[in-house]
Amino acid sequence: MLRLLAVVAAALVLAGPAAACAHPRTSLGYLQGQVMCPTCHTTLDMSDSQAAQQIKAFIAKKVAACWTAKQIESALVANYGQEILAAPSHQGFDLLAWWLPIVGVLAGGVVLALGVWRWSRRRKPEEPDGPAGGSGLDEETERRLDDLLARFD
Amino acid sequence: MTRRLKLGGQLVAFACVAGLLALLVWSVVHQEHAPSVGSVAPSFTLRRLEGPGTVSLASYRGKPVVLNFWASWCEPCKSEAAVLQRDWASYRNRGVVFLGVDYHDLSSDARRFVSAHALTFPMLQDGSGNVTSRYGISQVPETYVLNRQGRVVAHLRGPITDPGFAGQFRAAIAKAAAA
Numbered sequence: 376m377l378r379l380l381a382v383v384a385a386a387l388v389l390a391g392p393a394a395a396c397a398h399p400r401t402s403l404g405y406l407q408g409q410v411m412c413p414t415c416h417t418t419l420d421m422s423d424s425q426a427a428q429q430i431k432a433f434i435a436k437k438v439a440a441c442w443t444a445k446q447i448e449s450a451l452v453a454n455y456g457q458e459i460l461a462a463p464s465h466q467g468f469d470l471l472a473w474w475l476p477i478v479g480v481l482a483g484g485v486v487l488a489l490g491v492w493r494w495s496r497r498r499k500p501e502e503p504d505g506p507a508g509g510s511g512l513d514e515e516t517e518r519r520l521d522d523l524l525a526r527f528d
Numbered sequence: 529m530t531r532r533l534k535l536g537g538q539l540v541a542f543a544c545v546a547g548l549l550a551l552l553v554w555s556v557v558h559q560e561h562a563p564s565v566g567s568v569a570p571s572f573t574l575r576r577l578e579g580p581g582t583v584s585l586a587s588y589r590g591k592p593v594v595l596n597f598w599a600s601w602c603e604p605c606k607s608e609a610a611v612l613q614r615d616w617a618s619y620r621n622r623g624v625v626f627l628g629v630d631y632h633d634l635s636s637d638a639r640r641f642v643s644a645h646a647l648t649f650p651m652l653q654d655g656s657g658n659v660t661s662r663y664g665i666s667q668v669p670e671t672y673v674l675n676r677q678g679r680v681v682a683h684l685r686g687p688i689t690d691p692g693f694a695g696q697f698r699a700a701i702a703k704a705a706a707a
Contacts, residue, residue: 429633
């Protein structure tokens with residue numbers, strides 16, 4: 376912890392000359408949510424392990440030195456591998472992680488819409504086929520019904 | 529048409545469930561476990577921490593190997609480092625190989641650690657932790673002692689400076705060298 380504080384303090388001291396960054400400066404707070412703690416498998420902002428503290432100190436130093444978020448992430452990937460980033464990359468097999476949820480939500484939407492459509496059709500009141508006030512049966516059925524009823528008379 | 533749609537939906541749902549189940553089985557089967565005593569240690573090739581090139585465990589077949597997993601952010605590794613260096617100095621002439629595997633660590637910090645503790649045995653870098661996880665390492669430091677056939681003679685979970693481990697460590701090296 377003391378080490379982290381010392382590095383953060385050093386980073387703040389160095390922040391003066393680095394204030395003249397040629398690009399908008401990234402922040403430790405932002406990158407803590409983008410980078411994983413390799414030993415605890417949570418993002419840095421949720422971890423206080425020694426490995427996480429080491430990476431936080433590294434990021435603070437690089438932010439003070441005017442590195443961009445991309446540069447810092449690249450350096451971490453070179454050291455720890457792609458797994459150090461919380462979000463999967465936008466290429467190869469990792470693309471699945473981006474597209475699968477979208478496909479899932481779309482498929483769910485289609486299924487839901489289909490269900491609602493079928494349900495609303497089933498609930499629709501049946502329109503009488505015949506003239507208003509009629510039985511709604513065709514002539515043949517009506518005749519057979521009359522015959523059947525006549526048998527009971 | 530509706531029946532066909534329903535059947536299609538059921539098939540898709542079944543495929544999804546079967547896929548998830550297969551994924552679960554695969555992850556259970558492929559779970560990493562620490563190699564047990566007597567089993568062959570997992571092979572690996574890792575980058576050297578200092579200098580270019582890689583080192584393969586297989587290249588040390590025929591020699592007893594002490595495989596020490598550490599990281600610069602690990603407090604117990606600091607007290608262990610001096611003991612390891614001293615043991616390395618005393619065992620190297622007897623053909624025992626010491627290998628340090630630095631894991632989940634910034635290489636710049638790791639190099640500083642090696643320099644600060646004047647460690648001279650070969651150091652390898654496992655930044656991603658892939659090799660380390662195959663050895664079932666849960667917390668550093670941990671040490672494996674392998675015999676000439678590459679089989680595990682001992683696995684010490686903790687610093688070798690621990691009172692119970694110092695004797696075990698030396699006994700394991702003697703056993704590994706004799707095999």
